[in-house]
Amino acid sequence: MTISVTLVRQDGSEHAIEAVEGESVMAAIRDAGFDELLALCGGSCSCATCHCFFDDATMAKVGPATGDEADLLGGSSSSGPNSRLSCQIKVSPELAGMRVTIAPED
């Protein structure tokens, strides 16, 4: 099953993408062909290069970053209350319609 996601790129342009339930939001963005999301470590929560901003309603569902992820985000100059590493967010039906913005490169 897939859900619809609105992706906002670093240049501000908006794109509708489909994300497969169970995969990570990072994988969904990369599979849709948006290479500017580097995800250097491939989803091991080690590199912090899949940093995205999620809309408020989605943040209320997934909660803020904790532990290692919060530590990693702490190193980004653009990180804020809506920041998460997209490799740590699993696509699920309740996230349908979410709006994800790729953070600028540090």
Next chain:
Amino acid sequence: MSYAAELERPATAVPAHVPPELVFSFNHTDSPEARQDPYRFAVKQYDRPDIFWSPDTNRTHGGSWIITRAEDMREVLSDPQHFSSKGQVGFAALIGEKWSMLPIEYDPPVHKQFRELLNPILYPRVVSKMTEGVRQRANDLIDKFADKSGCEFMHAFGTPFPISIFMQLMGLPMEQMSTFLVWEEDLLRGASLERRTAAAKSIRLYLDTLAAERRKNPTDDLASLVVTSKIDGRLWTDDEVIGALFLFFVGGLDTVASSLGFIFEHLATHPEHQQWLRDNLNEIPHAVEELLRRYSVVTACRQVTEDTVFRGVTMKKGDWVSLTQAHGSLDPREFDNPLEVDFKRKGVRHFAFSFGPHFCIGSHLARREIAVALQQWLTRIPPFRVREGTEVVRHAGGVFGIEHLELAWD
């Protein structure tokens, strides 16, 4: 990163399951061509099948599969079930012992447990706190040659700089620097097997003593964290402690020194790039990513855990697989003009820090070290070049590197 006893071994017979059409030499340890320019040597392998068998790679283990394409490398590096990291570096074997470097030679799920304990000490928050110290070390070294007309880069800066950061991390007195320099040089490039073995033993002994000391008087350094933290409710065993300390010793020194060597050689031979960075100091962090892509230094290994067919190639349990990061970082299927350094390049998805669960634990610190080195050099030293009449000496092997680089400025 297989260094061990490579040089002493002749190439062995090709195993029966390897078809003859997939056998090619990839001697990245000591062929003259690889020494001359390991990167041009690496990219020539793209003319061959994407995956081939090299009898003279990883000779300690009787040859190895070579994976040359970025996509295949990602697949291998994110599949520890079929491609194990056990024994991939082999320093313990050098001194007849059995411990594993930790966490780099461990597989999931144990790998993840140790990794989670070690991660926080090298994450960005900590690195930010260390930055002032890193800058101070860089400046201390630059002070020694800033008023001269040049220096031999590796001796004056490339090698001692990361060692001084390691010592800061481990809480070691700076007076011991010269001892560490000799050990590291002997361990990685000692002229004989005896020298390399002797260095491995000395380092082991030193780290043992350090661990014992920190057990008695723990402080806030990395060595103390290793001897006081618990896994499954117990303290780490002696083998686990030595495995982690040894990794931090080896992992953070040679790799950063080698990367710095290639990066400074590049800037010395590309004055237009050097000037652009001088004019755009705030672009240094992104430039570091592109330079790490162009000059990825490490070759990692994995061992096949069960008979398998990977991308149509039959691999047997026990086969070794060799992954030269430069192959992934310079793959023309991923990057246009891969050998060109382009500071404006987008989507620099390089392999300099590997990929998957073993993604370099020190990547955040390594990047910071390299960026600080560039910032301090470019603000304190005038435009530099390779000194006329001198030769740059490079080496290939488990970590590509620079042995001698004479820089000059006016």
